Amino acid sequence: xxxxxxxxxxxxxxxxxxxxxxxxxxxxxxxxxxxxxxxxxxxxxxxxxxxxxxxxxxxxxxxxxxxxxxxxxxxxxxxxxxxxxxxxxxxxxxxxxxxxxxxxxxxxxxxxxxxxxxxxxxxxxxxxxxxxxxxxxxxxxxxxxxxxxxxxxxxxxxx
Numbered sequence: 636x637x638x639x640x641x642x643x644x645x646x647x648x649x650x651x652x653x654x655x656x657x658x659x660x661x662x663x664x665x666x667x668x669x670x671x672x673x674x675x676x677x678x679x680x681x682x683x684x685x686x687x688x689x690x691x692x693x694x695x696x697x698x699x700x701x702x703x704x705x706x707x708x709x710x711x712x713x714x715x716x717x718x719x720x721x722x723x724x725x726x727x728x729x730x731x732x733x734x735x736x737x738x739x740x741x742x743x744x745x746x747x748x749x750x751x752x753x754x755x756x757x758x759x760x761x762x763x764x765x766x767x768x769x770x771x772x773x774x775x776x777x778x779x780x781x782x783x784x785x786x787x788x789x790x791x792x793x794x
Contacts, residue, residue, distance in 0.1 A: 685785050690724040695770065698757045721769075732754035759782075767779055
């Protein structure tokens with residue numbers, strides 16, 4: 636027995652096949668492009684030319700309140716690490732804060748009178764742009780400095 640025929644098979648003309656391949660290639664190129672609305676990767680301290688940051692690859696530095704206790708520092712570390720899109724790169728204790736301050740203001744005459752206990756601890760973090768507001772909301776966080784806000788922060792602490 637033979638199967639019924641549905642008529643002659645239609646072949647796709649070459650031009651239709653070429654258009655289909657071209658449309659597929661264009662769709663693949665558009666899908667792979669960065670597009671105009673994709674979020675930009677945040678700047679790092681190194682890419683912004685900031686030499687005194689504790690971690691050159693960090694995108695923010697989270698400062699705790701000066702009077703934060705060891706318990707509050709541990710709690711803040713856990714809270715920072717739990718924010719989606721955030722990785723802790725480095726921890727700057729009070730002595731490290733004094734070293735950073737000396738890097739920022741190498742010629743400050745009153746620097747020797749500042750004691751490490753007078754300075755806040757901080758965390759250098761890599762965070763996406765959406766995470767900064769979450770970091771600021773963590774208890775005992777005094778501020779979050781990014782490469783974009785670095786100059787204003789240095790000016791404010793220098794006053």
